[in-house]
Amino acid sequence: MTNNISEQIARNLCKENYKIDQNGILHSEYLRDPETLHSKNVWEKIYNFDMDAFKKDRDDFFRSKLEDHINHIRKSYVFNPSSICLEIGSGPAYIGEYIMKEFDSFYAGIDFNYEMLLTVKKYFDQKGFKKYLLIYGDIKNMPVKDNVIDFIYGGGVIEHFPNTGLVLRELYRVLKAGGVSFNSVPCFNFSWIFLRSFANIPSTGAATNGGPSAPIFLKKVFEYIHIGLLKNKILDKFYGYELSFTRNSLRKLHERNGFKDITIGPFACHPSIRKLRNPILRKLYFNVQKSGLTSFFHYVFAKK
Numbered sequence: 305m306t307n308n309i310s311e312q313i314a315r316n317l318c319k320e321n322y323k324i325d326q327n328g329i330l331h332s333e334y335l336r337d338p339e340t341l342h343s344k345n346v347w348e349k350i351y352n353f354d355m356d357a358f359k360k361d362r363d364d365f366f367r368s369k370l371e372d373h374i375n376h377i378r379k380s381y382v383f384n385p386s387s388i389c390l391e392i393g394s395g396p397a398y399i400g401e402y403i404m405k406e407f408d409s410f411y412a413g414i415d416f417n418y419e420m421l422l423t424v425k426k427y428f429d430q431k432g433f434k435k436y437l438l439i440y441g442d443i444k445n446m447p448v449k450d451n452v453i454d455f456i457y458g459g460g461v462i463e464h465f466p467n468t469g470l471v472l473r474e475l476y477r478v479l480k481a482g483g484v485s486f487n488s489v490p491c492f493n494f495s496w497i498f499l500r501s502f503a504n505i506p507s508t509g510a511a512t513n514g515g516p517s518a519p520i521f522l523k524k525v526f527e528y529i530h531i532g533l534l535k536n537k538i539l540d541k542f543y544g545y546e547l548s549f550t551r552n553s554l555r556k557l558h559e560r561n562g563f564k565d566i567t568i569g570p571f572a573c574h575p576s577i578r579k580l581r582n583p584i585l586r587k588l589y590f591n592v593q594k595s596g597l598t599s600f601f602h603y604v605f606a607k608k
């Protein structure tokens with residue numbers, strides 16, 4: 305079931321050719337290229353749609369990680385009740401819930417995992433949220449009008465595309481002038497060796513005068529190993545196709561796609577309380593991530 309505010313958000317934000325289904329979720333003309341379908345299959349296996357498990361994961365995130373996320377996000381944008389926020393790859397929509405609860409802002413979440421959207425919809429309706437819209441669609445080609453969004457959040461999303469520029473262009477298109485895009489992505493630094501080297505591809509890098517830079521070369525080598533030789537077997541055991549970035553490559557990607565006022569830093573975050581309880585180890589885990597050399601994720605925010 306849809307509510308009047310969701311319909312109003314859809315009218316204001318979305319291109320004309322959408323429909324809202326019987327569950328109140330907006331559908332768009334969906335890109336079904338083999339690469340997107342493959343990634344969709346991987347993500348459908350990662351998430352659990354059982355409401356009890358969903359709520360337990362949610363409690364864990366809110367207890368262990370929310371404060372760290374908000375501390376980083378708040379550096380980038382000042383929310384208010386008229387802010388229009390879009391979460392790309394919204395999944396369980398933790399940040400969406402916080403934004404609605406804390407600032408009463410408008411929220412739209414887009415994901416290609418329909419079952420996940422449905423679970424989030426049931427949960428939001430149980431909680432009585434009204435100022436939101438859930439969109440079943442592809443981040444690379446969103447059914448969203450140009451220049452309508454104030455703030456975009458992507459938590460661990462834009463690294464799952466071989467062509468990051470394509471996604472950044474799409475984010476830039478839907479943002480209003482002065483709007484902010486905030487993303488977190490895996491780091492290509494010392495942490496990569498221990499945490500990701502077996503299931504991650506180093507970033508696209510930036511072409512330098514006349515020739516490919518080292519990261520472009522690494523990207524090709526790792527793609528060849530994971531996709532050409534291993535046929536995605538290892539990648540798909542984790543998060544499917546996944547890149548990691550140097551600060552420099554992340555900055556260049558944003559610059560090339562029109563963004564300005566680009567800020568990049570270490571996205572320090574505590575571990576799940578269910579996975580690591582010991583307070584000394586929790587502190588160590590957090591402190592290791594404060595340095596750009598060893599952090600697991602970068603945050604990057606920039607303006608249109």
Ligand SMILES: C[S@@+](CC[C@H](N)C(=O)[O-])C[C@H]1O[C@@H](n2cnc3c(N)ncnc32)[C@H](O)[C@@H]1O
Nearest residue numbers: 347393394395415416417441442443459460461
């Ligand atoms: C790491 S999860 C992030 C979930 C959420 N943002 C968070 O912070 O918990 C990545 C999400 O992106 C979604 N996703 C990946 N590629 C997508 C695409 N091309 N179009 C729409 N959603 C996509 C996945 O279904 C998944 O829910």
